[in-house]
Amino acid sequence: MKTPAWDDPDFKAGSMVKAALWLVQEVGEGNTFTKEQLRAAFPGVSQIDRRVRDLRKYGWSILANTEDASLTAEEQRFVKAGAAVWDREARRAVGPRNALSAKAARAVMERDDFICTVCGISGGEEYPDDPNQTAVLSVTRRTTVFPDGREQVLSLTECKRCRAGSNGTLARADEVAADMRTLDPADRRRLARWIERNRRVSTPLDRVWAAYRRLPADARAEIRSVLDD
Ligand SMILES: [Zn+2]
Structure with a gap:
């Protein structure tokens, strides 16, 4: 399909x-673009900001100043286009219309042990740093880059808080694999x-470190020299 012009009045x-x-x-x-430019381009369209945010569900990477410190509060950065949403077929292939059924979403959560794969919190559990808030889990669809360059939209369990922090970002299996290779x-x-x-799993090193930290300062100072032997 030919890409329509954004302001073509005949394009419905x-x-x-x-x-x-x-x-x-x-x-x-x-x-970058500002909210003002966006509103000027779409006069009278209520919640155009939100419509732009909706694009993230289709793999579009659009960052606000909370995610890109070089931006002002008024600015957003259009990092990368995702699915060709103007093409109905492309949109259906990745979009929320093709969202998982409740049953499929439950299967994903079950596979992920009903914990947020990012921070490890369980559904309904209080956040350790914010006991007023309990975790709500949902299934996110994330464009994933494989080591061979292949991209695929895959599902994972995330809590609402982590989901807000990772919206629109790619899952970089290629980069993680490269980092794995550099390990000794x-x-x-x-x-x-x-x-x-x-x-x-805690290692002997972790355990010695934790025990060392619990020692009184004088004792720590005295045994510190063991490492120089
Ligand atoms: Zn989380």
């Missing part, structure tokens, strides 16, 4: 789709063990 589409075209054709990937053999074995047990 919702404001999210038109905003996507506006970003591509007027702003350009990597560039002992760390590789350790990581393999953590993966197998699905949790970080």
Whole structure:
């Protein structure tokens, strides 16, 4: 399908789709735009900000100043386009319309042990740093980059807080794999063990460090020299 012009009056589409075209054709990937420019382009469209945010569900990367410190509060950065939402088929392939059924979402949560895969909190549990807030889990669909460059939209369990922090970002399996390769053999074995047990297993080094920290200062000072032997 030929890409329509964002301001073509004959092109019938919702404001999210038109905003996507506006970003591509007027702003350009990597560039910033302000809320004022957005509102000027779509006069009278209520909640156009929200329609732009909706694009993140389709793999579009659009950052606010909370995610990109170089931006002012008024600015956002259009980092990268996601699915071609103006093409109905492309949109259906990745978008919320193709969202998981409640049953499929539950299967994803079950696979992830009903914990947030980012911070490890369980559903309904209080956040340690904010007991007034309890975790709400949901299933996020995230564009994932594999080591061979392939991209695929995959599901994972996240709490609402982590989801807000990771919205629109890519899952970089390629970068994690590259980092794994740089580990020395002992760390590789350790990581393999953590993966197998699905949790970080404390090492002798961690245990000595924790015990050392609990010692009175004078005792710490006295045994410090053991490491110089
Ligand atoms: Zn979380």
